[in-house]
Amino acid sequence: MRQVNQVKLGEEFIKSRAHREMHDRCLWAARMRRDAVAASIPEWEEMRELASEIKLHTLSNLDFYLEQFTANAEANGIHVHWARNADEHNAIILEIFKSHGVKVVTKGKSMTMDECGMREFMAKHGIEINEADLGERIQQLDNQRPSHIVMPAIHKLRSDVADLFARKLGSDRDIDDPHYLNSVMRADMRKRYCQVDAGMSGVNFGIAETGGIVVCTNEGNADISANLPPLYVATMGLEKLIPRQSDLPLFIRLLSRSALGLDMTQYTSHYHHPRQGQEMHLIILDNGRSERLSSPDYWPVLKCIRCGACMNTCPVFRRTSGISYDAIYMGPIGIVLEPSYDLYKYARLPYSCTHCGSCGDVCPVKVPIPELVFYWRSVVVDHNDELFTHNAEETLAEPILESAGNLAKAEKVGLWALRHIPKSIAESGLNPWAEAHDDPEPPEETFRQYYNRVIKPESDKDTPKEQS
Amino acid sequence: MKVGFFVPCYIDAIHPKAAISTYELLKKLGLDVEFIERGACCALPELDMGFLKHACTLEKGIAPLVVDKGYDYVVVPSGICTDQFRSHFDGVEQTPEVVQFRKTVMDPVEFLHDVLKITELPGKPSFPHRVALHNGCHSLRYLLEARPSELMIKPFDKCADLLRLVDGLEVGYATRRDECCGFGGTYAIWDASCSGQQGRDKVSDYDRNGFKYVTSQDMSCMIHQQTVARKIGLDLKMFYITELLNGDAQP
Ligand code: SF4
Numbered sequence: 001m002r003q004v005n006q007v008k009l010g011e012e013f014i015k016s017r018a019h020r021e022m023h024d025r026c027l028w029a030a031r032m033r034r035d036a037v038a039a040s041i042p043e044w045e046e047m048r049e050l051a052s053e054i055k056l057h058t059l060s061n062l063d064f065y066l067e068q069f070t071a072n073a074e075a076n077g078i079h080v081h082w083a084r085n086a087d088e089h090n091a092i093i094l095e096i097f098k099s100h101g102v103k104v105v106t107k108g109k110s111m112t113m114d115e116c117g118m119r120e121f122m123a124k125h126g127i128e129i130n131e132a133d134l135g136e137r138i139q140q141l142d143n144q145r146p147s148h149i150v151m152p153a154i155h156k157l158r159s160d161v162a163d164l165f166a167r168k169l170g171s172d173r174d175i176d177d178p179h180y181l182n183s184v185m186r187a188d189m190r191k192r193y194c195q196v197d198a199g200m201s202g203v204n205f206g207i208a209e210t211g212g213i214v215v216c217t218n219e220g221n222a223d224i225s226a227n228l229p230p231l232y233v234a235t236m237g238l239e240k241l242i243p244r245q246s247d248l249p250l251f252i253r254l255l256s257r258s259a260l261g262l263d264m265t266q267y268t269s270h271y272h273h274p275r276q277g278q279e280m281h282l283i284i285l286d287n288g289r290s291e292r293l294s295s296p297d298y299w300p301v302l303k304c305i306r307c308g309a310c311m312n313t314c315p316v317f318r319r320t321s322g323i324s325y326d327a328i329y330m331g332p333i334g335i336v337l338e339p340s341y342d343l344y345k346y347a348r349l350p351y352s353c354t355h356c357g358s359c360g361d362v363c364p365v366k367v368p369i370p371e372l373v374f375y376w377r378s379v380v381v382d383h384n385d386e387l388f389t390h391n392a393e394e395t396l397a398e399p400i401l402e403s404a405g406n407l408a409k410a411e412k413v414g415l416w417a418l419r420h421i422p423k424s425i426a427e428s429g430l431n432p433w434a435e436a437h438d439d440p441e442p443p444e445e446t447f448r449q450y451y452n453r454v455i456k457p458e459s460d461k462d463t464p465k466e467q468s
Numbered sequence: 469m470k471v472g473f474f475v476p477c478y479i480d481a482i483h484p485k486a487a488i489s490t491y492e493l494l495k496k497l498g499l500d501v502e503f504i505e506r507g508a509c510c511a512l513p514e515l516d517m518g519f520l521k522h523a524c525t526l527e528k529g530i531a532p533l534v535v536d537k538g539y540d541y542v543v544v545p546s547g548i549c550t551d552q553f554r555s556h557f558d559g560v561e562q563t564p565e566v567v568q569f570r571k572t573v574m575d576p577v578e579f580l581h582d583v584l585k586i587t588e589l590p591g592k593p594s595f596p597h598r599v600a601l602h603n604g605c606h607s608l609r610y611l612l613e614a615r616p617s618e619l620m621i622k623p624f625d626k627c628a629d630l631l632r633l634v635d636g637l638e639v640g641y642a643t644r645r646d647e648c649c650g651f652g653g654t655y656a657i658w659d660a661s662c663s664g665q666q667g668r669d670k671v672s673d674y675d676r677n678g679f680k681y682v683t684s685q686d687m688s689c690m691i692h693q694q695t696v697a698r699k700i701g702l703d704l705k706m707f708y709i710t711e712l713l714n715g716d717a718q719p
Contacts, residue, residue: 011661020665028644035617044620313618315648319665352659354652354666355516357609361618377518436664437656437695440482447475447484447491451503455491 004327004345006352010320013155023155024318031312033261034362041253051254052366055303058208058241059293065208065241066284072211076273079281086116089285093118093200093233096281097127100231102197108215108222109133110202111149111306112235112285115328129200130192132221134185141168147322149329150259150308155321199225203236203282204305205251209244212272213282216255216265223269232274235283238290239302251305254364258309292340297375301340303365304333310359310369316352325349332359336372343383350376470500472539474507474573476549479687485716486687486708490545490576493714496590504533504542510549515556516653524559534573535565541583542573545710547607547686548653550575555610576710577613577685581626589633593715596636599707600679601627602670602693604686605648613685617646627685627709634712642673651692667696675702681719683707 014020038044058065070080083089097105105122107129113119119129119140131137135152139145142164146152153161158176166173171184201222205214213234215222226232242248256262274280293299311317311331322330327338327346335353338346350373359369445453471494475487494501511526534542544550553573560566580586603625607613614625628639650656650666671693674682682704684690690706697704711717 007659014661014665038620315666316662319662354648354655356605356648361616378520381518435660438698440691440695443484447480447487
């Protein structure tokens with residue numbers, strides 16, 4: 001299988017100046033709005049800490065809360081299903097659709113369903129799924145994955161969208177006015193909404209105490225999917241639970257402020273039971289989550305509430321776009337999540353990080369992303385033999401280290417590590433440093449030389465001679 | 469007060485002035501400073517690439533150089549290396565002495581600001597210019613030497629406090645004041661295209677704001693930014709913070 005090379009894909013995006021500058025500017029603006037609204041709340045840092053603790057508590061007692069949630073949801077008339085993995089997830093939904101004769105579906109944004117490749121799976125079975133989120137629909141029309149978990153088409157220029165709509169929806173290629181483009185999409189989607197058989201959406205929060213789910217969107221894409229058709233299917237990752245209804249406001253306050261710098265999502269919809277005459281199904285998805293939960297180093301990753309703030313702030317993500325990660329989850333959370341799905345394919349991702357630490361500090365639930373990056377890099381090195389063709393560097397370093405009687409020799413090892421990215425994952429032996437950098441001016445003398453020339457003679461003078 | 473002075477490999481090899489200025493400043497402040505001659509690589513590059521075994525071997529070599537030597541503090545003129553000792557350095561047994569070392573290892577900014585709490589600089593250095601302050605990411609977000617813009621806590625900035633002691637020096641910031649400059653250690657080589665772009669964005673930001681001088685408590689950021697600036701022909705001069713505090717910076 002192919003290994004994803006984020007560096008190379010990112011370089012292509014960097015080279016397209018118009019795209020890079022627009023992308024960086026839009027996301028930095030989101031980060032600035034986030035800073036402004038966060039600063040307006042005196043208890044912001046306490047909220048982050050509390051949200052983190054609630055998540056840790058819930059994850060530590062997940063078996064209890066899952067049972068409580070399911071019992072309550074079923075009592076409310078929601079059909080609850082459990083899916084161990086993507087295949088089970090898709091099979092369950094296909095079964096539901098088949099038994100209801102479903103042909104056309106409208107769907108709100110759901111990372112979890114993307115994770116399962118649900119849309120492609122349904123297409124193979126002749127079921128048409130139309131995304132109701134504008135950005136997600138743009139990406140669907142373009143046959144491309146979302147490039148951001150909250151803003152799926154943020155890497156596209158207006159002119160890219162005008163071009164796409166001209167090809168797919170017959171609009172005027174030369175008009176890239178957002179109002180016009182919106183109206184083109186609206187006209188196309190409205191027709192489709194009238195004939196849907198079922199609706200789907202993801203879930204932001206499941207409330208154990210009530211058995212209800214909460215979906216947050218800015219366009220109402222989940223609402224149209226849940227409220228229009230007679231059949232509604234939602235998918236929830238099993239880490240999405242919170243214990244009580246009264247815990248919810250804290251997360252709602254944090255979510256959209258962190259994501260976009262908005263006080264609240266435009267639509268915060270609570271579904272506690274099917275509406276009259278409607279059938280409602282909820283799939284609870286594991287797909288590797290319980291395995292993550294059992295890892296002592298890695299389990300805090302499950303706190304993530306998928307706000308996207310870490311992407312907006314990441315200096316690498318902003319310049320290379322989510323497309324360059326070629327993955328469902330991208331940016332900081334992506335580089336620590338994706339290797340857990342496929343270590344070989346995503347072995348390079350944990351290296352797409354400067355360790356600036358900004359992601360950990362914006363994260364509303366304090367996912368320790370910087371630590372998890374270190375964790376994954378060490379896992380990648382541990383699996384060097386299986387993942388890569390050779391590990392010459394390791395064997396190269398060993399003798400130097402063993403013979404490092406004088407530790408100063410170890411600086412060679414430090415500089416070695418700086419010069420030698422493991423060849424097995426680097427592209428070429430050339431010195432890539434020279435592309436962006438001038439050579440540093442060589443110093444006249446090192447500190448060690450200065451020490452021997454100036455400091456040492458001085459201090460030898462000062463120390464009284466030992467008595468013989 | 470006895471201070472061990474640990475000079476990281478890249479400072480020694482590429483920008484020894486950072487170590488010389490720091491050493492001299494500490495001496496002028498009347499401290500008993502001992503250069504740890506056998507110290508060199510702090511093991512960060514190894515850790516950074518995921519070579520935990522190597523990092524651990526290096527740490528085992530470093531431990532006897534810094535513990536039980538009668539040092540009250542160990543000063544390391546580099547934010548990233550200080551952070552390596554403080555926040556990682558767990559490949560060796562955590563004896564009380566090692567724990568004590570990790571608590572008392574500091575970069576010059578923490579040492580001057582928090583331990584010595586200096587209010588004036590020896591020799592009354594002067595640098596009557598506007599200087600952009602770049603708080604290196606590790607010093608900023610891991611050592612917390614200033615308020616990271618992400619955190620909604622009371623503003624503070626230890627570097628700025630110290631720089632204001634230099635006569636005539638006006639502290640300023642880039643518009644994106646604490647965005648990463650893209651060095652990231654091995655990252656600059658691993659992903660030269662994005663690292664280079666980040667560097668260009670950073671130095672252009674200083675240039676747009678009319679800065680001619682930049683300083684940081686992290687020389688690795690400065691080396692990266694200086695060489696990127698030179699590559700694209702920007703007239704910017706970068707200093708390690710103690711070069712300014714010790715009056716060694718030449719305009
Ligand atoms: S890791 Fe934190 S900042 Fe990133 S998407 Fe998840 S909750 Fe948001």
